[in-house]
Amino acid sequence: MSSLSSHPQVEALIERSNRLGADPRNTNYAGGNTSAKGTDTDPVTGDPVELMWVKGSGGDLGTLTERGLAVLRLDRLRALTGVYPGEEREDEMVAAFDYCAHGKGGAAPSIDTAMHGLVDAAHVDHLHPDSGIALACAADGEALTAECFGDRVVWVPWRRPGFQLGLDIAAIKAANPQAIGVILGGHGITAWGETSEECEAHSLEIIRTAEEFIAARATDAHPFGEVVDGYAPLPEAERRARAAALFPVLRGLASTDRPQVGHYTDSDVVLDFVARAEHPRLAALGTSCPDHFLRTKVRPMVLDLPPSAPLEQTVERLKELHAAYREDYRAYYERHAAPDSPAMRGADPAIVLVPGVGMFSFGKDAQTARVAGEFYVNAINVMRGAETVSTYAPIDESEKFRIEYWALEEAKLQRMPKPKPLATRVAFVTGAGSGIGRAIALRLAAEGACVAVADRDADAAAKVAAEIGPRDVAIPVAVDVTDEAQIAAALRETVLAYGGVDLVVNNAGLSISKPLLETTTADWDVQHSVMARGSFLVSREAARVMTEQGMGGDIVYICSKNGVFAGPNNIAYGAAKADQAHQVRLLAAELGEHGIRVNGVNPDGVVRGSGIFAGGWGAQRAAVYGVPEEELGAFYAKRTLLKREVLPEHVANAVFALTAGELSHTTGLHVPVDAGVAAAFLR
Incomplete structure (x- = not known):
């Protein structure tokens, strides 16, 4: 197989992916995937072979490199349609992707691989833009999609990512030759094109058109309601002092099941959301896009006191809310768990919202905690857009559970490297x-x-x-x-x-x-x-x-x-x-x-590398012992039992x-x- 960088389709794919991933309006960190199809030479037969390069599992578009691509033979990938056992067993198809691999190495294929391979287009983008998800999570998203795009973008009802979704989108594209892409209910967008430039242009057209459509529907009435009396943000210095006082308590609560690192956000987006009347209702509905709730859990923990409440009262209330959150999460797990479901991973919140102060997010390391917070900001943007054009209506709780406790997601977690000894410290x-x-x-x-x-x-x-x-x-x-x-x-x-x-x-x-x-x-x-x-x-x-x-x-x-x-x-x-x-x-x-x-x-x-010794102590001690300063380390070593510096x-x-x-x-x-x-x- 020729090197990836020598193939023009791959070079174009990497450049497109990096451009799309660099703008948070297009997709969230580590969210979405892109692909390109092309012909290369089979190193065994010397014959031309059709290949697909697609972003692998766990990568990020903004920083994608060749190492982050999975490379598959299209003939073998498309032949899987002949052995597809049906939706009830579609998870089995992920293992089959390994038998479609071309060459050694490369990233592990993601669950969206079928979508890219089965859609009849040379280039495909699957993205999670806030504007697209806002339409995807609106109560009347299908009608709004038609109103926003006409027949240029087609609605696809919610379906968990997998082989069947790839078949559905492929059939929709075949039946709608005029379409440039689809809105995936409760999820995101997918666009396609015959060139990398055309595919990117179609992705951006969908995203920007949705943004403009939502903006045109905005009125003087805020989609999150009026600011609740007493819930306005504290002044910055007071806000950060309050956050510093609460954060260790919250981190301890969020680490009940396992130690966590925290991240604090007091962005205008967050402070405005938690100040307004509708935030308790919307927060309780939870996030929708799978990329969101896999990192933020199905819903956040929300403090129901104003920032003027005494610190002691706030701390006690947070402890009560945390206990209730854990009970609710366990009940959620027990409502939906099947005999073969993975064990509950932990009942502590990943996101805590505190009116007047901001958002506290938690994860296994600082990056994970920060990204969780970024995803909840995405979720707020989605809620705002959906409430602007309609009513926010995320996917059902049972579907969220199917994603969160998916056997494939569990297998992905099990493949993660073992934490370092001081992880979370x-x-x-x-x-x-x-x-x-x-x-x-x-x-x-x-x-x-x-x-x-x-x-x-x-x-x-x-x-x-x-x-x-x-x-x-x-x-x-x-x-x-x-x-x-x-x-x-x-x-x-x-x-x-x-x-x-x-x-x-x-x-x-x-x-x-x-x-x-x-x-x-x-x-x-x-x-x-x-x-x-x-x-x-x-x-x-x-x-x-x-x-x-x-x-x-x-x-x-x-x-x-x-x-x-x-x-x-x-x-x-x-x-x-x-x-x-x-x-x-x-x-x-x-x-x-x-x-x-x-x-x-x-x-x-x-002596060596010491600021103290370099600052004069070395000369002083050398004088005491009657040795040149440059020999002081060796002098100290000679007087030890091990004779080592x-x-x-x-x-x-x-x-x-x-x-x-x-x-x-x-x-x-x-x-x-x-x-x-x-x-x-x-x-």
């Missing part, structure tokens, strides 16, 4: 702009955590966060740990980014090496202010969040062998480290009842070991990372 690392802190931040992120890279140097924090990845993985947070208000603000920023905090590393520090008689009170104060006081303040603020979440947590102090070993000319630093070391024991004893484990790491001098990565390894779950029953421990300094052995 939110980490806050101080002094993370360089040295040990940077190494810890990188390691925790590599193991699946979302990381707040906290440092006094905002530029250094931003650089490390960018090195780790996008905001779904890491955020920079500027904070001076000697400033109580800055610490509270930094934790609020972390909470608003990910929903809470689970893993705190007190690493920020500095070092002043002087003999007793030369140590000033200023030296003493700054040493203790940053390390002893700073770690106390960070731990106190983080513990507040952790206890509100009710999910346990980890606090790790990067202490030092100097907290145990009495080295020369080191009174201020050594005493501050000893203070931190005892904080570990004190907090382990106090926070254990909340499931919060507190442990410490005692490194030897970490300690690096930032070795400290990061210890933090990971303490927090990754294998030491789940360990708290109050200090782990030496010093290559063996006998004088620092713990007693």
Whole structure:
């Protein structure tokens, strides 16, 4: 088989897909699929062979590459119509797609593959535009489709995606040669063309025509009703403060069945929706497009109090609503589950709407949580459009269940890679702009955590966060740990980014090496202010969040062998480290009842990559020991039992070991990372 990129149909398909997927008006993230048919050379026979390239399962149009395409032989795919056992057994056809594959590799074919292969057109687009779904979910969608498009676009009644839907659309196209596409009831749109350019133009024509049709029907009466008295959005600063106060509670509730990461949205679309009179009715109806409710669940949890309600009352009401939501979801499952249905996956909400404040969405990682929120914004747009031209009427609950607990969807979930050890954990690392802190931040992120890279140097924090990845993985947070208000603000920023905090590393520090008689009170104060006081303040603020979440947590102090070993000319630093070391024991004893484990790491001098040593401590300690500064790391190594130099990565390894779950029953421990300094052995 020739390489995909050498085929002009594939190049055109990728370019079309990326253009369509780049505009959220056309389709949602990871939603929809596109295809192209063409002729290539069979590598075995040398004869021409008809192929179809189609976006595979789980990909995203906006970022689609050749690797995301499934490649199938059209003759074999179309031959499946002769063995199709009927709608009751249509799921069996998905396994048959594997026998239609051309060549090795490629993405797994999606459930929509039949739609693309059976429709007699060289190019096919299946998309989920808000405007198209608004018509698809309107009570009189069929009549509105005819009014909007005439006979140029045809209505297809709701049918679960699969082989039969592909047959239906193929028959509709054959019977309507003038049509450029269809509106799929409760679902989305499909368009076609004989060239890639024509197919794209037809897709955009359907989307833009629907947008214009809805806009022309708009009146002065808002489709969601009037703003309810007292439900208007809070001012921004007050709104975000309220969100930060509620988010850990909500994250803990949403993690009842399994830990979740959160995302907060206070966009105008969301704030307007939850302020208006009709939002409880519409939210209760749930979403419709399968791509929507697979990520948002069939309906959100909605707070029924105004934003002016006291915080304590709001928290108690959210707990009551959560209990009721779980009961309702279990009842939904039991109403529709068959003996062979997959087990219930969890009864917690994925979307929580709070009037005046915004939307909180949850998922197995930050990206999943963010995308869930984006999908619910799509759902709001759909509701607005449907209510503008008619009445919002999503597919029946029983059909939603058939999608949510589809055996094929379950198989797709089972194929997902195993979560990393720190998946769903939110980490806050101080002094993370360089040295040990940077190494810890990188390691925790590599193991699946979302990381707040906290440092006094905002530029250094931003650089490390960018090195780790996008905001779904890491955020920079500027904070001076000697400033109580800055610490509270930094934790609020972390909470608003990910929903809470689970893993705190007190690493920020500095070092002043002087003999007793030369140590000033200023030296003493700054040493203790940053390390002893700073770690106390960070731990106190983080513990507040952790206890509100009710999910346990980890606090790790990067202490030092100097907290145990009495080295020369080191009174201020050594005493501050000893203070931190005892904080570990004190907090382990106090926070254990909340499931919060507190442990410490005692490194030897970490010279290479250390901001502290580069900032003057290295020269000072080299002078104390009478060695050149460039040989200080080797000097430290020689005095250890293992004769090895300690690096930032070795400290990061210890933090990971303490927090990754294998030491789940360990708290109050200090782990030496010093290559063996006998004088620092713990007693």
